[in-house]
Amino acid sequence: MDVSRRAFFKTGIAGAVGITVFGFDARPLLAQAGSLKISRSTETRSTCPYCAVSCGVIIHTIGDKAKNVTPQVIHVEGDPDHPINRGTLCPKGSSLQQDIQNERRILKPQVRRPGSDHWDDISWDQAIDEIARWTKKTRDATFIETDAKGQTVNRLESIAFTGGCTDTNEFNYLVVKTMRSMGVVRLENQARV
């Protein structure tokens, strides 16, 4: 593992070995300790994104919300006020800091073209244009207004939307609104599996 990415020592590691051995060093011992790393952090209350216990978490960010600072998460701890978890967290919840500050995050839109063996960068505008174009083209070609019996069905069977487990209620409502309005019937979610 990459040792250097974290400062293990909050205070310097250089100790005057020879002097202390003989016991005459008068440095105050109490001052050696690290200070509480969250003593000046900004706290945000949130909910753990993993299981459905819904543990309350406190996300500690560095920075006092001043304009010139991009917040960085330094610690995540359980919210002791939360009636269910009462401050506790499981091994996943306890490592949430790394879920937020993670070097493996995808940071830009990319596209893989037909037949290609790699990702290409793409601008957001172009990506959204192309996706809208794909959707419309597919919808217009396959939309079913009436079934074999002549009954109105107004449905689109050729595009599926699959939603994830941490999509919020509000996002899921937008999914229902947009997808059902397009006629999408293949609407599924982690809730099924």
Add this chain to the structure above:
Amino acid sequence: MTNGWIDIKNTDMMLIMGGNPAENHPCGFKWPVEAKRNRNAKMIVVDPRFTRTAAVADLFCQIRAGADIAFLGGMINYALENNRIAKDYLVNYTNAAFIIKEGFKLPEDGLFSGFDAATKIYDKSSWNYQEGGNETGKAVLAAPTEGHEAKAALMPVSTAAKGAASTPPPPPSLPPNIAYDLSLQHPRCVYQLLKQQYSRYTPEMVERITGIPKDQFLKAADLFTSVRKNGDMKKVATIIYAVGWTQHSFGTQIIRTAAMLQLLMGNVGRAGGGVNALRGHSNIQGATDMAGIFDILPGYLKVPNPTDKDLKTYLDRITPKPAKPNEWESFNYWSNTPKFMVSFLKAMYGNAATKDNDFAFQYLPKVDRNYSWVNIWNDMYEGTVKGMFAFGMNGVMIGPDSQKNIDALKKADFLVVCEIYPDETSAFWQAPGITPDDLKQINTTVYRLPGAGFAEKDGTFVNSARWLQWKNAALPPPGDCRLDQDILAQIFLKIRELYQKEGGKFPDPILKASWAYTLPAHPSLSEIAKEINGKALADISDEKTAISLKAGQQLPGFAMLHDDGTTSSGNWLYCGSWTEAGPMMQRRGTEDPSGLGIYPNWGWSWPANRRVLYNRASCDLAGKPWDPTRSQVWWNETAQKWVGNDVPDFKPDSKPEEHMGPFIMNPEGVGRIFVPLGAMADGPFPEFYEPIESPIENPLHPSQSTNPVVKKYKTKMDKYGTPKEGYNIVCTTYRLTEHYHYWTKNNPMNVELVPEPFVEIPAELADQMGIRGGEKVKVTSARSDYIAKAMVTKRIKPMMVDGKKLYQIGMPIHWGFLGISEGEGRTAKMPANLLTPTVVDPNAYTPEFKGFLVKLEKV
């Protein structure tokens, strides 16, 4: 969950089965532990493996994966045989006394009445109550008659299925005046049928099927039902489960069996009781409520089908009419369906939804077939699904049959993935085994869009206890990442723009969907949350409650919804979550006056902020709590209404003597031990069937070994193994507490905790095969094979099933071909779901991830 996480602390007895909460819900598991510590509650764990939960249990039984209905059916039999039942509760709060039509047949041969072998569909018309009123005590006089009901049942069974082609007969409905026998003696009353059905589930039969020795089963049955010794109602038992029950080709029926046992013992609606599904993800409860799945609309409204030619036809079809004994009352809450539906349509289409156009009812697509998860992949594989959006959903990993899903994506035109980490679905074309030549043939265009993590978004999650809780954003998304709602809005607005400019097929719903957000391309989740709660669209008032609202005001609750277009609500179930008083789901009140763990002012719980469902059943007929030390609600004679520590789940002014049933969402008003008509596809009582891939023939009825209505899929990828072909080890899949699905493999701390995939193998089997811990083994199913290291353990024992020695193995699911450890060449880079079969539960369409057959080899 009918109850909630904290409520488990109120229990006296726990049956944890089909779930491993210590592993998967550690912080919720503190409440079972509290019950043990503070109430001396007992914990029974039944699982194929000795799990982390079993490590702190009072009694553990190792069960064969998929044999749960046999175990629970045996429990029902034991409770009935030993008078461990709640007589008053049973007679008055369930349909035990209701009489079933003649012509209904129990599945001694594996089939209920009405099965059509050609279509594999039941005609359910005989699964109904008899009409007729009070038959108490008349049973002995009445000889079985050849009534018209019996003739109806003898009609060609496939009428319903075939009928769809011509003029459909009126769908069978529940009789308005149900016949009943309060003495429970009538041979066709639900109670007697139940007795007959589970009399076959003897301890000996339970042992044959489940592999649990008879004496151990009896110990568990005795312990669990001991809370109802001699019918005493004070104590309460809970049943706790998770996807170990749902992920079977009879999953819904396992849960039904548990619910029946709990009704039989009078444990539903009570603090420390209930049937508690532990949902596995942060917001899949919310996703279900909000209809992220094909077969419902928000708030569990049924989707319209093509026969619903207009709104009225649709509402007539889905709105239940009261069906009950004449002498009893039924609230029949679903009779409000029209108010819920019209308010939903108003939220969706705003001013475009008018009385004249049926509130834009035709804008909604009509559904008459299975479009569920597995079918999406199956149909994509067969070429009919051309495009897919996957927002935080890693379908390749989730499976079942990951290879089929990969091959399906190769045939799609486009795939849009929104994720925070590189996932196997967007990178399906980089899966191991795909050659450079193959790549050139894969013409799928894949967009991988960087979304926002949980800490970067606000919004509401709904936990397993139905609590809505708002979370705050702690920081902006990094790099070029965007908020998911912005991405979806921007795609939709672009599509809308294209339809505006160019026209196209049926553009109306796209053009007219209401989109009144302050920043249309950046819709605020607060605005959406308010829209979901709903508001008055005109000045309205309610005489009974004396509440009046001005147009534009937020609704205080779903009782204010109207069916005339004067209210809108995106989801009636959440009506009350963001009122004029503000966002209820943001509340942080930590007081718990009753000490029962209700926390009425923390967040907001659907429905109507009540924390324990069906809580009227926590009281006796007179409205007094069965156990005064755990008083949830009660009838206040002076005030002439129901009051309590929780919000009564009941008509507030219904006097006990009216005998209104506590299960207000059923038209009968009572809990269903027998499920009439079409609510279940595979039987009104649960029957034990073998998993699709099973090591033995069903000992109850070898000729009908598996669930008769389950259909196998037919592509060339869909193969199912049998013991004859050498697949004779039962395999199951699961999660570990150290990992979360397919995310934490990106997280160094979690990878440090459990760095590599493994297969858990019973020590005895490993000895026989010469496998030592840490050596590589190959697990092969009919679909594919999977290589990982062996974990040789004493926690899985060999078992005797139907006289045969059987081994079970298991594996966690967390590794794929992208992730930290995968990159270091330490693992096999294989998703566990390469092994799992494509077959689903006929009710919930959940795949059978648990209990399939494999071979095991040393590599």
Add this chain to the structure above:
Amino acid sequence: MSDRGTLRIQQISAHPGPVAGEGAQRQDKVCKLIDTTTCIGCKACEVACVEWNDMPFQTTYFDNTYQTMPDTDWNYWNLIKFNEDEHDNGSFAWLMRKHQCMHCEDPGCLRACPADGAIVQYSNGIVDFQQENCIGCQFCVSGCPFNIPKFNPNTKKVYKCTLCSDRVGAGLEPACIKACPTGCLHFGTKDDMKFLAENRASQLREVSGFQNAGVYDPDTIGGTHVIYVLHDATKPERYGNLPAKPRIPLSFTVWKDIFKPIGLFGAMLGFVGVVMHYVFEGPRREQPTPPVVRIDPPPPPAGKEN
């Protein structure tokens, strides 16, 4: 000023003079209670420890167990030990025990440490390493009856659990305690934890059928500030080699009890020996072995050993 400023010092390793502040303020003894009978081995404590202390990650390998690694390490202070415990009568238990520094009342590490101020014991019972003063001799490793202090070959210092002295000093509970989902970990005064532990043990004996349930708080080292509730207190070895009667090696007991009272001169003599040893032998890099010839302790006397 440090956040640990509220902690007062009780003992300092190899310190010749008076201990500043010793006895100047009253401080209750703290204690961590670990109820192994409600531990589910979820490792939340392991993660909370690594996260709070910002310890660097290390590569681990599958080893036929749920246990994260074979033993604690200089950057892994807290480890659940998993044991599949099967008996001849067919009974089976999956025992999980959180293994970490026991914060002994009579700390062998501190007794063994020759570096002034490298190990301190606060008046509340926490035993804390001050790496600034550590000379890397690893005597503490040999002095510990629980094999806790671990040497970091890069920094040439020894590390172990601090009982989150930074948090405790600031009025917070240790990170592992806070995280523990089932509440098998508890933190408070030693008196309170003993009370809780004994109550739980009697519940296990009377209600749950564990006749040998009891509390582990070994008096051979004056008691510990981390105590266990065990289903079977008669056989702590079942829980991943928890010693029934932990002892400080005799050499260190002798050092502390006989030489140190003689005063600085004796101390300096001892240090000379240590320094010579350090000069000639150098710091240990690999698996630490006892740096001095270990004198096997005599069989324990019948009574208490103080």
